[in-house]
Amino acid sequence: MRMWQPTLECMPLPQRRALQTQRLRDIVRRVYECVPFYRARLDAAGLRPDDIRSLDDLPRIPFTVKDDFRQNYPFGLLAVPRRDVVRLHASSGTTGRATVVGYTRADLEIWADVVARFLVMAGVSEDSVCQVAFGYGLFTGGFGLHYGIERIGALVVPAASGHTRRHIQLMKDFGSTHLICTPSYAVHIAETARDMGVDLQRDTRLRVACVGGEPWSEQMRLQLRALHGLEGFDNYGLSELIGPGVSGESPQCRGMHIAEDHFYPEIIDPVTGEPLPYGARGELVLTSLTRQAQPVLRYRTRDITALDPEPCPCGRTHVRMARVTGRSDDMLIIRGVNIFPTQIEHAFLEMQGTSPNYQIIVDRQGALDTLEVKIEVTETMLSDEMKNLHRMELELQKRLSEALSIHPKITLVEPGALPRSEGKALRVIDRRPK
């Protein structure tokens, strides 16, 4: 199994700890000196850079949250002069100001390498043809993946998101081997191919989907394989830290290796903020150890996962993070029960005849919250008798009630009935009065 940077990815633990400690101390000193926001934060906590001597001191540092980015819009968090910044990316900013992230030349070099790491894990080589179906622009997905693919020397097809039917034509004509997008868009592209009469296995060379940008379930991975012959590989990242490239997985790994030489992970209790031990599920907090333009200390990602430090069969020594089960922002509280959309997805996809196209509708009748799950059935299921569909609804109702401890209404709909997204899927419609 090839690795992109074997010496770094397989660094023995004591050596890595020493490297992380040195980098943490350097970065704390640098933000204290160069970023007024961090100087004020550390001063308020009664901390001087010299107080942070080891990784154990990290929990003493206050968290950084998304709102800190908004408050310092656009350049308040830069730790270098503006002239050293060579690229900007920004989040959509649907609510309030956008989150702006700057990169120096050195940051872009590191970004390309960490993206190359997870692509190589998914089998990308000089012989691969990688079709990028992420948006290019201020969003980090398109450009982030693009330069990682070029770094490896694979052929990049920067098709971007949208024009789904054209994607199918391009992958036939160019012999694309790897599709790069969100998991929901991978499903949409695969279904569109089928609708166009294109059999991905027979008519194209596409065998792998490198997916990231939104949570998905293990069941969805199994369906991609069973229905479309695509092997799905998970990767994780977020623009506040760098973009895609924080972690990724190989077929031998159970979980995604975090590029720990660049991003130091912690897990905290999302309610109390207290650090949690390895293995415990909680919110991921990341500290950038090498970013120049915009380092960030203890960033609360809102993503729920767990860390596994055990040795991995692939030989990499970096800690692995479990599949993200959801964002704490996406967590639905329905009649006092905490529910993540991925839990619902996992529970119903276990049943034959369901597709990963679904919508969750939360509403309130009187004082009671209601939950409805609309699920598209597969073509084969639709051709069966209506009697079977009703039986299927009852069975799904039973399974979801057991999995979630509340009783949802299940509505099965025809294939293609629910809206599709070319980026991140809109899974939840919450109609409850605020």
Ligand SMILES: [Zn+2]
């Ligand atoms: Zn591994």
